[in-house]
Amino acid sequence: MKTEIVTINLKKRSYDIIIGPKLIERAGQMIASCTTGRQAAIVTDSNVSTTYLSVLQASLAEYNFHITLIVVTAGEQSKSFPVLEHVVNRILVAKLERGDNIIALGGGVIGDIAGFAAGIVRRGISFFQIPTSLLAQVDSSVGGKTGINTACGKNLVGIFYQPKLVIADTTVLDTLPPREFRAGYAEMLKYGLINQPDFFCWLEKKWKAVFSGSIERIEAIARSCRFKAAIVEHDECEHGKRALLNLGHTFGHALETATGYDTSRLVHGEGVSIGIMLAHEFAERMNLVSPDLVKRVRNHLHAVGLPTQISAIPGLLPDTDTLMDYIAQDKKVCDGNLTFILPRDIGCAFVAKDVSKIEVRAFLMEKLDKIH
């Protein structure tokens, strides 16, 4: 099966994403070609298969890397100040220098914490990502967002820090739980809904092949990375167009906060899936899109098994006012007005900067009333 290369053009901070099967066994060679330092700290979590970790270590050893292994607890709760401090201290105690390397082996959480640590140790050490979830391959592999959570909300603390190389090994996705794969798929679908109507149509037809691991999977990942790259390249630090990538995320993040990041209730991609649906339903309420269009999006999310309504989340949820507070704490707030990404059509979303809090509140109250 062929390997795809997506180049992210960010001038001095440009890098490649290599996408293809069985790439971890070649990681040592690929990383060695991008760095002179021969110290490498692998940041990973207890959930990442020991098989992949061994393969990576062997591949690095072949290219004479001296390896420090930093294992953090799996899960969103590792995106915290104490874990960041722990990772940073381990890197410093191992005496990694500026030209040495931090390698993130894992999903989005690992990429976020390892990238943040890499960006702040000695004000920046070379950083490599080996994302092991579909979500991380199509989302956090592009754009350099790193960060941790606080009691105030998700990803509120972090930096933009670009990796030197991303190795997206599609073979590891074969062992991903179906729920995790679907969650990543929600982000791919999001790119279609933002500004790629053709990609949305293609996914409607080809989604089974993407799920089963055919050549379409590599194509879908590469197309997703390219779409995200096109947006990020024009707006590295999220001052404008990049906000489009938050389609489904303002509602999605609020729901994640509401469930206390309990992934047994809601994983990020499921939050995005419900968030996408809410954005479309809210747009319908605002007469921006037709009921038929909303139905078409809902049907596809249903078909792949993604949740489409708040009531799909098991357990109790907070009331409307609390959800509104979570939404207001979102990063996309400007002068107190709510910013939402809303659709005008399939593959045509826009940044709505002055969405009325009252309308959002009324909309959310209706949704929650159906549950309570």
Added chain:
Amino acid sequence: MKTEIVTINLKKRSYDIIIGPKLIERAGQMIASCTTGRQAAIVTDSNVSTTYLSVLQASLAEYNFHITLIVVTAGEQSKSFPVLEHVVNRILVAKLERGDNIIALGGGVIGDIAGFAAGIVRRGISFFQIPTSLLAQVDSSVGGKTGINTACGKNLVGIFYQPKLVIADTTVLDTLPPREFRAGYAEMLKYGLINQPDFFCWLEKKWKAVFSGSIERIEAIARSCRFKAAIVEHDECEHGKRALLNLGHTFGHALETATGYDTSRLVHGEGVSIGIMLAHEFAERMNLVSPDLVKRVRNHLHAVGLPTQISAIPGLLPDTDTLMDYIAQDKKVCDGNLTFILPRDIGCAFVAKDVSKIEVRAFLMEKLDKIH
């Protein structure tokens, strides 16, 4: 007395340093002209005069800023993960948005911690510096270095984050303890020794006027900022020429670590002063400069009352091997070789990348033997 403006040219990240008397009372107006956000968090420490703080608050209130006051304990020990987390959380709880403002009112420690917090909250909030020490005005006001210390050493964790504006009020320097003023003067002198022989000669003649607060003080600060800016503009992220700014700092940082950052024994500028002397003496040992040149530098440091030898530090110091370890942990290490900034002449320093550890060890042992 006139106000000087030094522009730091860093493309999208360019900013001005305004230097002159009684500027804090005009801070509200100057900050308002650079930002749309009307929330401002002032980060300061318990040592900063309540007078200046009141003047700043009044000036901000005049321009309708809503103020959150964050006071940290004075001293280097505040450059830590727990204090960073505290400052970040205070900012988030106050719901500052991306367009809002963090204002550092204080010396280098406050600038470092506030700038780091500003750079990581929501991946970057507008940042303003009002440096209240000579050292912070001529050093941390240019270049965007922010950071904290860890058990492994000083400033090992941080980011480059540029302010929107620096307000260097020279009136506040009138109340600076003489020891603090001298420490800042060591950094000014350093610029002369790096690549500005004229400035070194000018300082030899005019230093008393600089100390007494005449018009020469504003000129000296402005010239220092311009020299540093010229270097930083060509090397924002310290990949090359910017290393020159570390003249005296490799030895200096090691001595600071050796005294446990106990400022009753050694403040940063004193470490730099001794470090500058050690760099010159080491260069003499390597036959790079003449004994007369070294004597000239020593005479001037003596004249202004700065320490010139390790034995000037009160209390016990660690042995040579421990000092060598501290030196090796310095950020300017590359492939295990020591990098030093060494002089070839007055106002002519260069980056020496492959300094022999054995030579440095022998040199340091001699210096320490004189004490023990």
